[in-house]
Amino acid sequence: MEAKDGTLGNHVKMPARIRWTGPLLCMAGRSVLILAGQAITALIFVLRGDQTPWLAAGRWWTVYGTLADLGCLALLWRFTRAEGATLRGLVGPIRCRRGRDLWTGLGLFLLLFPLLIVGGMMSNFIVYGTMSAEPNPTGAVRPPFPLWGTVYSLGVWWVIWSATEEMTYQGYALPRLRALSSRTWVALAVVGFWWSLQHSFIPFIPEWRYVVWRFVMVVPGVVVMMLVYLRMRRLAPLIVAHWPMDILVAWMTTQPMGP
Numbered sequence: 001m002e003a004k005d006g007t008l009g010n011h012v013k014m015p016a017r018i019r020w021t022g023p024l025l026c027m028a029g030r031s032v033l034i035l036a037g038q039a040i041t042a043l044i045f046v047l048r049g050d051q052t053p054w055l056a057a058g059r060w061w062t063v064y065g066t067l068a069d070l071g072c073l074a075l076l077w078r079f080t081r082a083e084g085a086t087l088r089g090l091v092g093p094i095r096c097r098r099g100r101d102l103w104t105g106l107g108l109f110l111l112l113f114p115l116l117i118v119g120g121m122m123s124n125f126i127v128y129g130t131m132s133a134e135p136n137p138t139g140a141v142r143p144p145f146p147l148w149g150t151v152y153s154l155g156v157w158w159v160i161w162s163a164t165e166e167m168t169y170q171g172y173a174l175p176r177l178r179a180l181s182s183r184t185w186v187a188l189a190v191v192g193f194w195w196s197l198q199h200s201f202i203p204f205i206p207e208w209r210y211v212v213w214r215f216v217m218v219v220p221g222v223v224v225m226m227l228v229y230l231r232m233r234r235l236a237p238l239i240v241a242h243w244p245m246d247i248l249v250a251w252m253t254t255q256p257m258g259p
Contacts, residue, residue, distance in 0.1 A: 020180055022079035023173035026072065027194035030168055033071040034201045037064035058203025059145075062153035062161075062250050065202065069164040076172055090171030091163075092234040105240020108228065112241060115221045123217035127209050145254035153250040162242035163235075169195045170229045170238065178230075188226055195222050 045053035
């Protein structure tokens, strides 16, 4: 199925054989894969005799998250191949001359980062009635992260995670849902929901306030990133903008924390 004019705006041609199944399954599947990664890691902690294996596993999401990325890339490869498209095509043109995409991406980061701060404050106030620092609903103590886990999280994880996330929600799902529904707002609503919900699973803590808090805090940034993509129709600058945000998240995740 194609958009009414056969394109998705900005003269970008869509594959002829797109279906609802691919975008919906890839978006929902990413959250399921993240949850599965936490479950597998929790099983390891069970075997080690940990008293709180689920919470202990959750801290390792910047390690097992790569398993979710590989699963997402496999799904994207499967569905793009069926459409006659490629994974590389989801990224769009890359403009390296004079570091154009690098500088554009860093500029976008400066635009988006304040939205994350605002989203966090808004979420704190809506869910917890305070604008203080990140809540710790379990009262858990985070010990120092192992050196190899820190090196992997800060050196490898974010490179794969940012690119896969952008390819899943923006490069793949957003333009296809826009073409299938012929309504930009429908695509923004559906993709925005699943993209924001994903953050409630990194890690997943079975406490409803925490789940809602994680969801709400990223909504402003997610919406603006989608609007930027619909304007630019290229992923490379957005991936670059995503990298420093995920590096910061990885650094915060690997730091010890008291109750």
